[in-house]
Amino acid sequence: MKAYHNCCIIDDDEFFAFNAKRLIIDSDFSENVLWYSDGQRAIDGLIGLLIENISLPEIILLDLNMPNKNGWEFLDEFAALPLKKRENVHIFIASSFVSPDLMEKAKGYNLVLEYLVKPLTKESLVKISTFQKK
Template identity: 65%
Template sequence: MSKFESCCIIDDDEFFAFNSKKLMKEMDFCENVLWYSDGQEAIDSIVGLLIENIKIPEIILLDLNMPKKDGWAFLEEFNKIPENQRSGVKIFIVSSFISPENMAKAKSFTMVEQYMVKPLTQESLEQIKETTKGS
């Protein structure tokens, strides 16, 4: 599969974001990587892109535990964006915690493809490619 046009990391952990961006570049995973340190910054930017009629990222890697607006609040806000403007977006929750409650809650959001556990690896990026093939 050809690489993605753009991806977005929403995570307050700079080390995770840096390493994920580096891995994505090494694997030629996507053209562009956007990084936001909290859900509020991310939703504001995504809405701004839509207002400017700029395509939003196809892949979003979302952490759940962040200051200001956490991953759950981001999902609630993202869900308010009209379906036709977010239909091509796949969200992957990337968390440090294996929580059955969080995994179940994540499934309640139709735009969430999968719940993954940190760190991001070559295998997890390959899994994202496989999951989104033909979508």
């Protein structure tokens, strides 16, 4: 049985997204994995799901450095969605940057549960699952 029904990767790095999706599926972490290559496509896609009355993914893995709309801008727009529609969504930053400043900034967003450093590993998925159970 999968840990989650839907997961979403928001990252412009196709190589990371492909490998993360494969790991997520092979590890039985999630049944479905959505991928958006930037924050604007992600916000548009997620709003589209809401318009179609489809639940948002339970887990979002969000990169920070992307074209069109970066991770911070995505978080600001996502926070503007009705709480009732996004309350079951858990966002994890997935970044290559090991920066205390960025990690501290992420803590300022109530939507962000944890700052993960790439690459995504089975241990990362276990950490996400464990974090969810707290």
